[in-house]
Every structure is written in C-alpha cells, then in structure tokens.
Amino acid sequence: MEQTTTPQTFGESLQLLARQQTEFQAMMQQQYAASEARIDALASRPTAARKHQPPIYQGNLDEDLELWFFAMEQYYADYHPHMTEESSPFVTMASTHLGVAPLN
Structure with a gap:
C-alpha cells in the first residue's frame, strides 16, 4: 500500500476519499470475479x-x-x-x- 500524506484541504480529503473508494471497488470486483470463477468451476465439475x-x-x-x-x-x-x-x-x-x- 502506498504512503499517503495527511490532506491539508477539504478538496484533498475528497480526492483521497474518491481514490480510496475507487481502489476498494476495484478490489471488490476482483474478489467477485474470483468467487464467480470458483463457483463456475464447482458447477461444471462432473458428478460422480x-x-x-x-x-x-x-x-x-x-x-x-x-x-x-x-x-x-x-x-x-x-x-x-x-x-x-x-x-x-x-x-x-x-x-x-x-x-x-x-x-x-
């Protein structure tokens, strides 16, 4: 994780918050895609x-x-x-x- 400095202005705080939300959304999309892939792999597995x-x-x-x-x-x-x-x-x-x- 990159080092961030404390925002000095309200605008910087909003920019930091927007960047964090974007990063969090990207991380959640990756986790969702990975879990979908696992579910698809389990569903497509042939039954005994x-x-x-x-x-x-x-x-x-x-x-x-x-x-x-x-x-x-x-x-x-x-x-x-x-x-x-x-x-x-x-x-x-x-x-x-x-x-x-x-x-x-």
Missing part, C-alpha cells in the same frame, strides 16, 4: 457416477441402522438442499427405500 439403487433397510436384527443412514446420506449427497432437517421432500424420497417391514 451413482449406484443404480440405494441400499434398502429391511429391519432385520443383523442390519446396522446407522450404517444404512450413512449409506443413504452418501447416496443422496447430490440432493443436499433437500436433506435439511425436517425436510418432507427428502423424507418422502428416502422412505421409498425402506423395506416392507422396516421396524421390528
């Missing part, structure tokens, strides 16, 4: 190939329910906006993969 069907929980005693929750989260990772807490669209989507008698 998904399994054909998610795991189905049958409710047997030998099945691990926490492992099933983890597998479902991994399978639906692309749907993370729907995975918000108490999201009925995600519950509907995930509940279709429960077995016939999921609870013993």
Whole structure:
C-alpha cells in the first residue's frame, strides 16, 4: 500500500476519499470475479457416477441402522438442499427405500 500524506484541504480529503473508494471497488470486483470463477468451476465439475439403487433397510436384527443412514446420506449427497432437517421432500424420497417391514 502506498504512503499517503495527511490532506491539508477539504478538496484533498475528497480526492483521497474518491481514490480510496475507487481502489476498494476495484478490489471488490476482483474478489467477485474470483468467487464467480470458483463457483463456475464447482458447477461444471462432473458428478460422480451413482449406484443404480440405494441400499434398502429391511429391519432385520443383523442390519446396522446407522450404517444404512450413512449409506443413504452418501447416496443422496447430490440432493443436499433437500436433506435439511425436517425436510418432507427428502423424507418422502428416502422412505421409498425402506423395506416392507422396516421396524421390528
């Protein structure tokens, strides 16, 4: 950053303020362009190939329910906006993969 001297007049103060605003605006535009480039790079990244069907929980005693929750989260990772807490669209989507008698 360059050294500035204290403005002696009101006009110099206004010029200094205008220059600082211009520099700040240029810096903000650079940051915005960089963040847009990062977002575009993330959006254009190919998604990983998904399994054909998610795991189905049958409710047997030998099945691990926490492992099933983890597998479902991994399978639906692309749907993370729907995975918000108490999201009925995600519950509907995930509940279709429960077995016939999921609870013993």
